Amino acid sequence: MDGNGRWAKKKGLARIEGHRSARTAIRESISAAQDVGVKYLSLFAFSTENWTRPDAEISMLFSIFTEFLIQETTELNQKGVRIFTSGHLEKFPNRMKKELKKSTELTENNSDLHLNICLDYSGRNDILCAVKKIVNEKLSSENITELTIENHLLTENCPSVDLLIRTSGEKRISNFMLWQIAYAELYFDTTYFPDYRKENFFNAIKDFNIRDRRFGNVK
Numbered sequence: 001m002d003g004n005g006r007w008a009k010k011k012g013l014a015r016i017e018g019h020r021s022a023r024t025a026i027r028e029s030i031s032a033a034q035d036v037g038v039k040y041l042s043l044f045a046f047s048t049e050n051w052t053r054p055d056a057e058i059s060m061l062f063s064i065f066t067e068f069l070i071q072e073t074t075e076l077n078q079k080g081v082r083i084f085t086s087g088h089l090e091k092f093p094n095r096m097k098k099e100l101k102k103s104t105e106l107t108e109n110n111s112d113l114h115l116n117i118c119l120d121y122s123g124r125n126d127i128l129c130a131v132k133k134i135v136n137e138k139l140s141s142e143n144i145t146e147l148t149i150e151n152h153l154l155t156e157n158c159p160s161v162d163l164l165i166r167t168s169g170e171k172r173i174s175n176f177m178l179w180q181i182a183y184a185e186l187y188f189d190t191t192y193f194p195d196y197r198k199e200n201f202f203n204a205i206k207d208f209n210i211r212d213r214r215f216g217n218v219k
Helices: 004-010 015-035 048-052 055-078 094-107 123-136 146-150 198-209
Strands: 040-047 081-087 113-121 163-166 185-188
Touching: 004 015, 015 040, 015 055, 015 113, 015 198, 040 048, 040 055, 048 055, 048 113, 055 081, 055 094, 081 094, 113 123, 123 146, 163 198, 185 198
Parallel strands: 040 113, 081 113, 163 185
Antiparallel strands: none
């Protein structure tokens, strides 16, 4: 969900206003996903690298996210959305962690859409942590398979990624789900995320549906 800061700068606003305005885009994305029958939607909300941003911006980001949970969880629950997270939550404010816990517990039995919010997430760190878990379990090399690694990733409850969408026109992965996107289709939208709407999401799905996915095989 890229381009919040540049969207704000273009409008002569503080960067935080871009993050605040992204809430509408998140709602639209969730609604669009449900409209087309997507079962798993992951949002890269806060990367491990984002900790290097100014403290004031980080603090406001957490406040906005907490407000989003407070104001949106009830409706998302009514729509059958299950909320869960991938990443490391230890460093986040207690109030934010408290609301996350309430949201995940309230929606844990829903299955219409599984909404994965990635927080303090890094693709490289995800793989590194998986390797450490496997080493600690003292598994023999003969018993380690791709499935072993997948089952030790932070996204162990998610299927492999089919489609990765990045907004704002940037054409890079930025350390997101490096293992999980091995055969994902990549789609780059030039729209800054605060302006992202259902139509953008539908366009990505339409493009995905005409791709020839061979997974290394001959069609």
